[in-house]
Amino acid sequence: MHSLLHHDHGTPAASGQPVTLFIDGAQVTVPEGTSIMRAAAVAGGAIPKLCATDTLRPYGSCRLCLVEVEGQRGYPASCTTLVAPGMKVRTESDKLAQIRRGVVELYLTDHPQDCRECKAGVRCELHQMAEQLGVKEPRYGLDGASHQCAKIDDSNPYFSFDPAACIVCSRCVRACGEVQGTFALTIDGRGFASKVVASQDEGFMESECVSCGACVESCPTGALTEKSMQQIGMPEAVVNTTCAYCGVGCSFDAEVKGQEVVRMVPSRAGKANRGHACVKGRFAYTYATHEDRIRTPMIRKKITDPWTPVSWEEAFAYAASEFRRIQEKYGRASVGGITSSRCTNEETYLVQKLVRAALGTNNVDTCARVCLSPTGYGLKSTMGESAGTQAFDSIMQSDVVMIIGANPNEGHPVFGSRLKRRLRDGARLIVADPRETEIVRSPHIQADFHLQLRPGTNVALINSLAHVVVTEGLVNEAFVAARCEKEPFERWRRFVAEPRNSPEAMESVTGVPARLVRGAARLYATGGNGAIYYGLGVTEHSQGSTMVMGIANLAMATGNLGREGVGVNPLRGQNNVQGSCDMGSFPHELPGYRHISDDTVRGEFNGAWGVELDSEPGLRIPNMLEAALDGSFKALYVQGEDPAQSDPNTQHVTAGLAAMECVVVQDIFLNETAKYAHVLFPGSTFLEKDGTFTNSERRISRVRKIMEPLAGLADWEVTIRFAKALGYEMNYSHPSEIMDEIARLTPTFAGVTYEKIDREGSIQWPCNAEAPLGTPTMHVGEFVRGKGKFFITEYIPTREKANARFPLLLTTGRVLTQYNVGAQTRRTPNSLWYDEDRLEIHPQDAEDRGVVTGDWVGVTSRAGETVLRADVTDRVAAGVVYTTFHFPESGANVITTENSDWATNCPEYKVTAVQVVKVQQPSAWQKRFQEQHEQQMKFLKAAQGETHG
Amino acid sequence: MDIEHLADMANDIANFFESELGKEEAHKGIRLHISRYWDPRMRRAIIDHVRQHGDGGLRPSVAAAVRGLPEPPAVT
Known part of the structure; x- marks a missing residue:
């Protein structure tokens, strides 16, 4: 069932030259390639339909959308018939009504007769069509063979499939293929025996279905229905918000009943996801009301003590007194904080502000430290900005896609689906990954090259790819001459051209056959628009930053930057990794990636925050833990982060935490780090607060409150109250005021306001006077740093080597x-x-x-x-x-x-x-x-x- | 701070700058990197290490870089 808000146009939009036609006497102008059905919908009409929906290519099976076209014989289906100049279309006539009623009657002979029996209720499109066409009951009776006793498939935890309500329109099958790209569903049998099955008719749960829910949303009847809707009932209102899972940052229309989410429907207007979702975003939100949620602040003296539930005021007072006691005893820099990539920009900004301004130290870091921090270093060094270069839409203009160290169909599934769609439409694919991931080979997808390298040899591989580009004359000389610094490029050219960097020389290092490397390099350099997408398989290495530079080098050398379809794009792991980095979460940088030692920048913050900021960089997370073990770091404020589980060498991490005198954890659950905490502030989920997230494509999207925080305070309010207890006032009555301050102090956010985000739907930074509506593609015309800079990327083997003991x-x-x-x-x-x-x-x-x-x-x-x-x-x-x-x-x-x-x-x-x-x-x-x-x-x-x- | 770990970190930084700037000039890049990204107590630890142990466990370019580091402010 579609979103409550959705007005379906029947078939996808086209983008050709304007064509003018006449529908029921009214003049309509639409792009060439538009169907008659869509043209009628654009003009405000609605031709009856069942098998058509505007996320799917027209199929022409239900025969309900037939129309009359002057000069044409018969009754063409309006979904599969394209507009033509001067065409005259009739969408209503006695004959059309008779045909349509006949079709609906036939459908109704094998469908629950009562809306209440059909799980889509009054929103069952078949019942709507029957009502629209004045069909009360089928003239053929209900005694014939039917599927009304077919067994319901309840195996999936999130939705059920009731074959009795299925009209075999194939919308679910097509959604699974066209939108999701999994091809788990099919129509089994022929004629009356036709039925929808998952995989080899083994039920949804056991099948290849990935539970993205595209089939459920596209189902016109109650055959595929969310169980939540069956349990809670029809939603009453819609709130647009942003998913709190991966870095794709999907936009959702949360359909709610009171303060309860009935279902999450991916927003068609969402520019990051274009109406699609995955199993996590669409269905896995029930943790928000799980019984494990922490609902009361708690304190304790020692981590071996039981917890004492306290009021918020007591918790703030205790935490503040401990932090001040520790600073008094061990020094100002003996404390610090960790911001969360799952919290909003505004909350992250406040935590780093609290640490810098209220605690007087730059010991603040974020979980991006352990995932994509090399992206910031590598891309800023080479191109001048610590972010990816494209919008996700750009993939649809790519001719060659190189995926390095990323598994988009598992980690970033909605982007993975768009990638698959582009590949099915003809783009070529190179994958560099030690594993054979789904994108290497899956239905209708086969990578042209899978460079199955040994872990730890990324830089060797990127150098050998560059070697081929340089030595086979594949450098885009004009681009490099116009856009990049000459001398560093020449040095790099000489470096990668050295025989030791050739694919043949590196084969024994990477394990990748040289012929594959040569083929992949030639394809990327000559195949048209070449785009690189990468993940943690690039950054989480001893040469992570070097590899990011190597990727940037390769893209610059081939001219694959500064326009749609190309670029260098990190796939961020968590929903707000980009935002947490943008907001000044790193110990050496203020918001907008400006170094803390910059007197001018620091002066602006001094003025705005009413303090004198320290000019020295603070400790990174691993350094904080080291310092805890040597006794110079004693207290930590952790918001929405779990280093005791997520960070490497767990025993070292927990020893560091255990050595501290006060650990304050702000989280929705008692996570692993909280087991080492002395104060527990209950956190709030994305459903309980207002704010913004920034996704992998620098897109700032609104998070909107749907329910009251379970513990009474949203995360941003908790930080404000903690700061106040520390003696530092933060005066904000709404997160929009925090964003206003961010915009005042951060040049790349200067033009961002909630009002503008609400109006535009979302904004990609930089957003300022030069780009008032944001910047979908970076580095157009020139790089942010001016000329692009090549760096030498010598391959240095990691010290973590396999040997006889650890083979x-x-x-x-x-x-x-x-x-x-x-x-x-x-x-x-x-x-x-x-x-x-x-x-x-x-x-x-x-x-x-x-x-x-x-x-x-x-x-x-x-x-x-x-x-x-x-x-x-x-x-x-x-x-x-x-x-x-x-x-x-x-x-x-x-x-x-x-x-x-x-x-x-x-x-x-x-x-x-x-x-x-x-x-x-x-x-x-x-x-x-x-x-x-x-x-x-x-x-x-x-x-x-x-x-x- | 664990000086062995700091030495490993500094040597890894040196690997990059020795190839980017050459062995003769690498110390400048290393020094700047450590100044910009290391907290004062980490800088203090490696400065003290070089003063007490010379190049011990450090690449020559790192030791040269550390000798050129200004005195970090006291951590208060």
Whole structure:
């Protein structure tokens, strides 16, 4: 069922030259390529239809949209017939009405007769058509063969399929293919026996269906219906907001009943997602009201003490007094804070402001430290701005797409679907990844080149790609001469041309056959618009920043920057990673990526904030933990972040946390870090507050409040009150006022206001006097830094090397249904698909160890040991193992090391040398974890009992 | 601060600047990078290390860079 707000035009928009025709006597002008159905809808009419909807290509099966065209015989379907100049169309006549009524009558003979029996209720399009056409009951009776007793498929936790209500219009099948690109659904059988089935008729849950919900939304009847709508009832209002999962930043129309979300419908007007969604954004929002939500502030003296529930005022007073006590005793710089990439821009801005202005230190960092911080360093150095270059729409103009170290169909599924659509339409594909991910090979998709490199050899690969471009005369000389600094380019050209950087020389390093590297380089350089999209497989390495520079070098050398269809684009892991970086979350930078040592910039903030800011850079997250262990860092304020699960070398992280005297955690759940906390501020979800998120394409979108914060305060209000308790006043009555301050102090945000975002839907920064409506494509005409700068990207092998003791290389990632540390998705039915982290291991390596799928295996590295269940698969190459990090008890980060990117300290999650052996019991760490977990949960339950009692 | 870890970090920084600027000039890039991204207590630790142990565990370009670092402010 479509969104409450949606006015369906029947077929997709076209973009040709204007064509004028006449519909029912009225003159209508639409682009060439438009269907008669859409032209009529644009003119305000509505031709009856069932199988057509404007997200799908016309299909012409229901025969309800027939029209009469002057000079043409018969009754063409208006959905499949395109407009022509001067065409005269009649959409209503006695004959048309007779045909349409006949069609509807036939449908009704095999459909629940009562709207109440059809789960779409009054919004069942078939019942609407019947009413519109004056059909009360079919003249043929209801006694014939039908599907009314067909079994309902209730297997999916989020929606059900009732074949009795299905009219076999194929909208669901087409949505699965055209929009999602999974092709899990089909029409099985012929004639009367035709029915919709998932995969080989094995039910939705067991099929290849990825539960994106596109089929449910496109269903015109109640055949496919959200269970939430069956349970809660029809929604009464719509609130537009932005998803709080990955960095695609999908726009949603939240359909609500009172303060309860009935369903989330991806907004057709959403410029990031264009009406599509994934299983997380559309369905997995119920964590917001999960029983595990923290609803009361709590404090305790020691982490081995039980929690004491307190009022907000007591919690603020206690936290503030502890921070001031610690600063008095250990010094001003003995405290710090971590901002959240899941919170809004405004909240992130306030946390860094609190740390810098109220606490007087620059010890503030963000979880982007551990994911994409090298992007900022690499792109700012080469091009002048710490962000991706394109809008997601740009992919539709790409001819060659190179995906490096990213798995978009799992990590950024809505972008993954658009990518697949572009590939099906003819774009070519290069994938550089140690694993054979879905985008390498899936229905109707086959990468032209899969460069299955060894973990840790990215820079060797990018240099050998560049070597081919330079030595085979594929450099875009005109672009480089006009747009880039000459001398650095010449040095780089000489460097990559050296024989040691050739694909043949690097083959033994990367493991990628030289012929594939040469073919991929030629394709990227000569195949038309070449676009690079990359993920954490690029940044989470000891040479993460070098690799980002290498990517920028390659794009500049081939002229693939500064227009639509090209570019260098990081796929940000979390919803507001870009925003948290933009908002000054790094210890060396104020909002807008301006260094803290810049006297002029600092002076502006001094004036606005009424303080004298420290000019020295502060500690990064790993440095804070180091400093905690050496006794110089004693208190931490963590908003919406869980370093005890997400950061590398868990035992080192928890030792650092345990060494602190006051850890304040602000979160919606008692996460792993909160087990080491002394103060717990209840957090609020994206449904409980106003604000903005900024996605991977620099798009600033509104988050709008749907329900009251469960604990009474939104996250931005908590930070304001904490600051006040520290003696620093922040006077804002609404997040829009925070954004106004951000705009006043940040040149790239100078033109951003809530009023403008509300009007435009969303805005891509930079948004200022030069670009009042924002900037979809960066570096047009010239780079932000002026001329683009090439850097030498020497390949330096990581110190994390496989050897006889640790012969395999572990790399990590995430799956579609779970999200990062899993705090949200583990508390939704998404866990039905993925309920534990598993270790993928190649069949050869498994056989060597006597391991089969399902066995428990010990995974040991130089940092630690954990135990996971094995999944034997050739998705990974021999010598490589892979796991996810969604479940804390798995201890995936017990084995990752503290090796990090040279420039930013982004951890090298993607390369850990390990040994794998078959075992029979959990690791020593897992046993300790379980004991501590049980104790901390006991404390929490006791505190909650106290509150409720 | 764990000086071994700081030395590893500094040596990794040196790897980049030695190839970007050349071994003779690398110390300038390293010095600037450490000045811009390291908190004063980290700079203090590596300065003290070089004063007490010379180049011990550090690439020559790092030691040269550290010797040129201005005194960091006291962490208060």
